[in-house]
Amino acid sequence: MALATLGPVVLDCPDPGALAGFYAQVLGGTPEGDADWVDLEVPGGRVLAFQAAPGHQPPAWPAPDASQQFHLDLVVEDLDAAEQGVLALGAKPLDTGDRARTWRVYADPAGHPFCLCAC
CATH class of the missing domain: 3.10.180.10 (2,3-Dihydroxybiphenyl 1,2-Dioxygenase, domain 1)
Incomplete structure (x- = not known):
């Protein structure tokens, strides 16, 4: 029995919206979020998330x-x-x-x- 399930893979970056937009163009899906955190659910149900990291x-x-x-x-x-x-x-x-x-x-x-x- 597993102890957990895998949630989104999260990438630190300086601009979550811009990077989510890049991956949306590559993988499909629509970015949703704000300036600090954006989720991108790609076809197949997996989620990539993008987190603001100003000093990235x-x-x-x-x-x-x-x-x-x-x-x-x-x-x-x-x-x-x-x-x-x-x-x-x-x-x-x-x-x-x-x-x-x-x-x-x-x-x-x-x-x-x-x-x-x-x-």
Whole structure:
């Protein structure tokens, strides 16, 4: 028997509305909240939440002396099309290595790493 259930995954960021808007464009859903906290229920019922953190420092990736803390794996049908879309929305490529791989690494507008995965 489980002791708990998983609630929303919460990302600290300087502007919850802006970052929720980025992920809404990538994943779908409608952001709801205020200046300090925004929930984004994505198709399938999972929730990403965004919490205001005025002193937010994005994680470093890759950095052998620092932790990325976490990352999101986002499953896509067409890796090249998804890449064009997230870059147009403000994502930054973090790994321009082997383009034949089935995954690519980016940072969202607040600096959190995420992967597009054609699995």
